[in-house]
C-alpha cells in the first residue's frame with residue numbers, strides 16, 4: 154500500500170495517528186538510506202534546513218545518516234508521547250520533502266507577515282482540514298475578517314475564496330504545519346532552536362494556532378492535527394472518531410471556529426483596527442483623549458464580577474443598554490459580569506475576575522484600573538472611531554480567561570450592562586458577593602498558614618514591585634486575597650501567583666518575615682532589603698499604581714490619613730492620591746507612605762505595628778460609606794467602637810491645622826499614642 158493510500162484511509166483515534174506517523178517515518182528512513190549518508194538535507198524555500206528537526210531536535214545541518222537517530226520510540230501511552238508522534242510526523246514529512254525536492258510552505262510566506270505573527274497584529278492562525286460544510290465560507294471569512302490567517306487544506310483548498318490572509322495548501326502539506334509555525338517562533342520570537350522546552354513554552358503563547366476539522370476523519374487529517382497540537386494548537390472537529398485527550402474537542406455546533414479560537418486563547422482587537430497586544434498594557438489614556446469613562450472619580454459607580462455558575466453559554470457576550478458606539482461621550486456606569494461554568498467554584502471567582510483587568514488593559518485604546526466596584530475604564534476616541542464594541546471586549550475577556558484557566562473554565566459568557574438602573578442593581582448584587590468572599594477570608598490569620606503568595610501581574614509597568622499576599626494582607630489592587638492567590642497558583646502553577654514559604658518571623662506586630670524579605674530583595678534586585686507588611690514606618694511594603702488606597706502618616710506623625718483615587722479635594726496630608734501613587738506606585742519604598750487595598754483597612758493586621766485601626770484620623774465620607782458597616786465592625790472588634798465616630802472627613806478638616814483641632818477636641822485615641830517613628 155502506498156503512503157498516499159495509508160494517509161487517505163479512515164482513522165479512528167490515536168490508532169490513525171500511529172498509522173500516519175509510522176508510514177511517514179518508515180518512508181523517511183527508507184529514503185534516507187537510498188541517498189549518500191553525507192548528503193545534507195534541506196527543504197526548498199527555507200533557510201532552516203529541515204525546519205521541524207531544526208526546531209525540536211538540533212539546529213545544525215542534518216545529513217541523511219542522521220535520520221535514523223531522530224524519531225521517538227513511537228509510544229502513545231501519554232499526552233507527551235502522543236505529541237512526540239505529531240513532531241515525528243512533521244519531521245518525517247519534511248525529510249521526505251527534502252529528499253524528493255517537494256515543496257513546503259516557503260519562508261517567504263512567513264516573512265510577508267514578519268513580527269506581525271507574534272506581536273498581536275495577527276491574532277492567530279486557523280488551519281482548516283477535511284471536507285468543508287455549507288457554513289465554511291462564512292466561517293473562513295469571519296476568521297479573516299477578524300485578522301486571523303486562514304490556511305485551507307484538503308477539500309477546503311478547493312473553495313473559491315481568495316484574500317490577503319488566505320493560504321491554500323495540499324492535504325499533505327498540512328502535515329508540516331508544526332514546522333511552519335515553529336519557523337515563525339524561531340525567526341521572529343525568542344524560541345531556542347533544538348530546545349524542546351523552549352519551543353514548547355514559546356509556542357504555547359504564540360503564534361496561536363487553532364485547527365478546525367470537518368467531515369470524515371482520515372489518517373492524514375489526524376496526523377496533521379497532532380503535528381499542530383505539538384505546536385500548541387487547540388483542535389475542534391465534528392468527527393466522533395477523535396481521541397479523547399486535552400486540546401481537542403468534538404462539536405457539531407455551528408460555532409466551531411468560535412470554540413477553537415476561544416479555547417486557544419486567541420484575542421482580538423476588532424476588524425477595523427483596534428488591536429489586542431501586550432504593548433498596549435502600559436497605555437495611559439488622558440482624559441482629553443477619552444471618549445467614554447466608566448467608574449473613577451468623575452463617573453457613576455461601575456463594577457466587575459466573576460460568577461461561578463452552573464451554566465454559561467460559551468463564547469457569548471450580551472449587552473443590556475447602549476453599546477460603545479451608541480453611548481454619548483462622557484461618563485457612564487457599567488457592570489461587567491463574567492459567568493463561568495465547568496470546574497469552577499466560588500473560591501475561584503476573584504482570581505478569574507482579575508483577568509478582566511488584564512484583558513481590557515491589553516486592548517488598544519482601552520485603559521483599565523482598579524477592580525470590583527472600584528474599577529475605572531477609559532475608552533479612547535480613536536478606539537470608538539475604529540468601531541470598538543462591547544462584543545470585542547467580551548471576546549477578549551473570554552479568550553483570556555480560557556487561556557489562563559484552561560482546565561476549569563469550560564464555558565465563559567460575558568454580560569455588559571450600561572443601562573443606568575440595571576447597572577445599579579447589578580452593582581448591589583456584586584457587592585453582596587464581594588462581602589461573602591471577604592467574610593470567609595477574615596477567619597484565617599498570617600500565623601495560621603505556612604506560605605504566602607507573590608503576584609507579578611503588574612511587573613510590566615512596575616518592574617521592581619512584587620505583591621506579597623498573606624491572609625491578613627490582600628493585594629494592593631484589592632483584587633487578590635490569599636485564597637484567590639492559592640486558587641490561582643493551583644489552577645495555573647506557572648501563572649502570576651506563586652506560593653513561597655513565609656519563613657521565620659522577625660517582628661510579629663510589624664509583619665516582617667524572612668521569606669517575604671528574601672522575595673522582595675530578589676524582585677527589587679537588592680534595592681529593597683526588608684519589608685513590613687503591617688507597618689507604614691521604616692520599611693513599608695511596596696506597591697504599584699493599581700493601589701486602591703494611599704496610607705499617609707500625618708505631618709505630626711501621630712496618625713494616618715487614608716485617601717483613595719476618588720479623593721480629589723483637599724485633605725490634611727498635603728498630598729493628593731496621584732502624588733502618592735507616583736511616588737510609591739513603581740515599587741519604591743518611602744517610609745510614611747504605603748499603597749494598600751481597600752479591604753486591608755478592615756483586616757486585623759491593618760497597621761498592627763503602628764497601633765492598628767486606632768491610628769486612622771481622616772478618610773473621606775465617601776470612602777467611609779463605601780467601607781460601610783464593615784468598618785464600624787472592625788472598630789468594634791478592636792474594642793474601640795467610639796473611635797469610629799472620631800475619624801475626621803472633608804466636612805471637618807481639609808488641612809493639617811483643622812485636623813489637629815478636631816482630633817484634640819474629640820479625644821481621638823491616636824493623640825494618646827507615641828508618634829510613629831519613620
Ligand code: SF4
Pocket residue numbers: 507608609610611612619620628629630631632633697699700
Ligand atoms: S496589584 Fe499586585 S496582586 Fe494586584 S494584579 Fe498587580 S501584582 Fe497582582
